[in-house]
């Protein structure tokens with residue numbers, strides 16, 4: 001996207017949207033989305049040229065001058081804020097970020113879901129810096145920038161940002177960025193290594209190098225030396241995520257996270273899905289379990305169960321858990337994790353594509369007393385539509401990473417399937433980004 005001339009019209013910013021852009025109205029009534037503008041501010045902006053902008057019913061822009069400044073505007077901590085695509089809200093005070101996310105959820109439920117919880121949950125807060133224990137970094141050789149870039153993408157661009165630290169990564173990982181850039185420049189594979197996946201466990205950091213061809217013997221020596229010098233474990237991934245294997249050192253502790261309150265240890269693979277923010281994950285789990293209140297003797301479905309992050313704490317209560325998930329690797333991992341924690345007897349895991357579930361396929365799973373649903377951003381539309389209109393689970397706890405799809409699915413549950421929306425709230429799982437994690441509880445009316 002290219003910047004056009006500064007727009008002379010001043011705009012009052014009424015709210016912030018799900019991408020962290022300020023939203024206002026032009027004098028001709030059209031909506032304008034302005035990057036870098038905050039709620040309550042009056043700004044001037046430069047138009048962003050985007051496809052179809054000439055006849056668009058809305059406009060996009062970048063703030064150029066702030067005429068009235070929000071009391072919640074703060075100095076971004078990161079020198080690459082605004083250029084790197086990793087964060088979009090560092091210029092907003094942390095408590096105001098949370099309030100903004102709460103508002104995004106409220107608006108989505110109201111306008112998309114046409115429903116409102118009977119009461120709101122207080123937002124869940126956690127550490128705001130250094131929280132991101134899973135990340136996918138892009139790698140690109142850019143000779144005119146003097147070497148290899150390792151980092152997130154530039155904002156709204158396919159280019160890799162030229163950054164040498166990152167405040168949302170754990171400090172030890174952030175500190176590695178310049179050394180990683182030098183390492184990759186020294187490899188024969190410098191143009192054939194497009195991505196590094198980072199997974200930080202309680203005891204070790206794993207870096208998964210996506211390689212398009214095998215390392216040479218010289219490369220192997222350099223990579224081993226890097227791993228030894230920095231105390232990390234390097235994995236190699238020649239093809240898809242399931243092909244990742246540990247390269248060096250081979251005797252490193254395995255990747256695990258702990259759910260101490262439930263006496264659970266979760267081994268995981270560095271390319272497997274885990275929540276990125278372990279601290280908030282624990283708080284969210286605590287809250288979900290309190291609201292879910294699983295009981296021995298109940299039969300509970302954990303749909304989109306991943307590696308068993310919710311299934312195993314539920315199983316600790318003595319309930320029977322059926323975990324369903326689309327990835328065969330994660331289902332295998334969930335079953336292994338259940339065994340690892342002595343929970344095999346009351347857990348069962350199966351692979352299914354829940355985006356294609358029909359009422360008949362749902363009924364064939366057998367009756368559930370309660371359901372936990374934790375879908376990806378696309379939500380669980382087919383699943384909620386597959387639920388029966390009477391009977392069915394008494395309680396549903398829905399964990400969502402996209403308010404718009406949660407609200408769409410809530411509309412089905414409340415207006416078609418006979419559920420009450422008891423409560424809802426957000427968890428600040430992704431501080432400084434506009435991503436909103438939320439939880440909603442539905443009860444059979």
Ligand SMILES: C[S@@+](CC[C@H](N)C(=O)[O-])C[C@H]1O[C@@H](n2cnc3c(N)ncnc32)[C@H](O)[C@@H]1O
Pocket residue numbers: 273274275304305306307308309310324325326327330352353354355356374375376401
């Ligand atoms: C937000 S994650 C939640 C995982 C798990 N509950 C956790 O807390 O770690 C969503 C999960 O949905 C799975 N998934 C994505 N598409 C799916 C589909 N069509 N059918 C079933 N599972 C799917 C992903 O593999 C992922 O494990």
